[in-house]
Amino acid sequence: MTALQPTLDGAVPEPARPRASDYQTWVEKVRPVFEEIARTGRRFTSYEIANERKLEDPPLPKTHWGTFIHRLAEDGLIEHVAFDETERPGGNHSVVKVWRGTRAARRGRAA
Template identity: 55%
Template sequence: MPAQQPQLDGTLPEPSLDYRSWVDTIRPAFIRAARTGQWFTSYEIAKTNDLPEPANPKADWGNFVQSLVRHGVIEHCGWDETSRPGGEHSGVKVWRGTRAAQTGRTA
């Protein structure tokens, strides 16, 4: 087992999930959000649902969201400033559930 660097508070970080397990953990929250028809950013869903960070945050969040687009669950509907701490108000995509997702025809 590789050595782990303690966090600043002295605790060890939670072991990161492999990509597939991480997707299985977070997907239900995004499906619920898509079914509402409300506009959202991926960070808002992650924060509201206390979702875990992936092993590779810079790539995995984008890959996951794009898989939802490819499967017809969400669609891009605009831009906003990120509310993610340290994001320096950079632009982020805003999403909403497709009509199929809103009527429960996607999973």
């Protein structure tokens, strides 16, 4: 187990999420989770789902998460509906896209 260094205020940070070694294998693991969420019509950010479901990060999180989410949109599974501030630790309230399942996904007809 890796030791975590407390911050200056004494708080102990959350341990880093595990990281996958292969992008395609990672996609095969996490896509079913996002397909399930899309069928519900719930609004979400990728971080919310990854955090709630304890999903591992892809090999290159800064680029692969965006690539994956935009691929889901291209496949007609999700659609952009709003912007919000990120809840990701260290995100400094940057703006992120909010998504939801498309009408086709909610009816079980999306890719």
